[in-house]
Amino acid sequence: MSNLTFPIELWEGFKPSHIEQHDRSLTIHLTPTSRPLCQCGAEAQRIHDTSIRRISERTILDYPVTLMVPVRRLLCHQCGTRTEHISWLKPFSRITERLANFVQSLCPLLPIKHLAQLVGLHWHTVKELDKARLRREVLEPK
Numbered sequence: 001m002s003n004l005t006f007p008i009e010l011w012e013g014f015k016p017s018h019i020e021q022h023d024r025s026l027t028i029h030l031t032p033t034s035r036p037l038c039q040c041g042a043e044a045q046r047i048h049d050t051s052i053r054r055i056s057e058r059t060i061l062d063y064p065v066t067l068m069v070p071v072r073r074l075l076c077h078q079c080g081t082r083t084e085h086i087s088w089l090k091p092f093s094r095i096t097e098r099l100a101n102f103v104q105s106l107c108p109l110l111p112i113k114h115l116a117q118l119v120g121l122h123w124h125t126v127k128e129l130d131k132a133r134l135r136r137e138v139l140e141p142k
């Protein structure tokens, strides 16, 4: 597919460059649209290197989606060499915040095994998301 545009910005700071359709899944390759920012918020002095990270995203019309994201390491005048800040992706994460929030919203409703099958994530990934949700929402008993 080419000349593909989305009517809304789905991935802040990035846009799709091309999409591959496999048997029953989509791989969307992203390209940056802005200069990278450091985790501290400062603008990069220069880009140190770039690596492509495979990220799981929510499904589009029942097609599981994998994003290929060029994540840049930059030279910051305050922090040194750091990985760039991406608003929709936590550091070291392999799933988007959108997918994490979706899974966490379903955790109270579905068993972990069924939820993992539904979203195409490993059981342990869903369990860790549920634990993070519980730490955030449930207070320790006194």
Ligand SMILES: [Zn+2]
Pocket: 038, 039, 040, 041, 042, 076, 077, 078, 079, 080, 082
């Ligand atoms: Zn910095």
